[in-house]
Amino acid sequence: MRIPIHREGWPFIALFAAVNAVAFWLWLWAGLALLPLTIWCVAFFRDPERTPPPGENLLISPADGKLLPTIEAVPPAELGLGPQPRRRLSIFMDVFSVHVNRMPLSGRVIALAYRSGKFINASFDKASEHNERMGARVRWMNSSNPDEDIAVVQIAGLVARRIVCDIKEGDTVKRGERYGMIRFGSRLDVYLPNSATIMIQDGSVTRAGETVLAELQG
Structure with missing residues (x-):
């Protein structure tokens, strides 16, 4: 069975495989000891197809x-959504999760903003404020109200040291399409408009491009 791999993964997979091959050549047991790491690297960069619900x-x-x-x-603040608090849904991705990020709604990218920062454990709330991040402000296709814009923020974690974002301001995006990834353990925050109805419970396991988080009004 062929495992789809994200393009960001091939250099790492090649490196792990090369080191593993040399280890096997030098000593069988060394190669066997490193083999799980090579398999993990392949699994980390897997990019399975997903089908959004209607x-x-x-x-x-x-x-x-x-x-x-x-x-x-x-x-x-760099996304220009104002000083009022919003409900924030935060998803923690550990090193065994699929790390390809998908767009949660169809619409237009109003703003993108990168901010450097720390690398605190991404499971802590303070990571949202202090860690390196890439934020996207997206306006839903069925809305013309700026107050209803949604923020999707990729946040680097304790191990993650690279955020990949493949969209730019002005892009039209589709619900469920790939738009980036974060390497090696991280977090993703979604800031909802006040009119949205949350449809998931805290602690739930999510799948990018498939799990419903909220219902939008409009």
């Missing part, structure tokens, strides 16, 4: 992982 008003998960406790928080 309903353009259903906001879907942008990441595989576990939903952390929902809180109210002010969106990143």
Whole structure:
């Protein structure tokens, strides 16, 4: 069975495979000891196909992982969403999760903003404020109200040291399409408009491009 691999993974897979091959050549047991790491590297960069559920008003998960406790928080200032707190859904991706990120809704990218920062454990709430991040402000295709824009923020974690974002300001995006990834353990935050209805419980396991997070009004 062929395993789809994200393009970001091939250099790492090639490196792990080369080191593993040399280890096998030097000593069989060394090669066997390193083999699980090579298999893990392939699994980390897997990029399975996903099918979004019907309903353009259903906001879907942008990441595989576990939903952390929902809180109210002010969106990143650089996205221009104002100082009022919004409900924030945070998904923690460990090193065994699929790390390809998918767009949670169809619409237009209003703003993109990168901010450097720390590399605190991504499961902690303070990671949203202090860690390196890439934020996207997206306007739903069925809305013309800036107050209804959604923020999707990729956040680097303790091990993650590279955020990949393949969209730019002004792009038209489709619900469920790939738009980036974060390497080696991370977090993704979604800031909801006040009119949205949350449809998932804290602690739930999510699948990018398939799990419904909320229902949008409009």
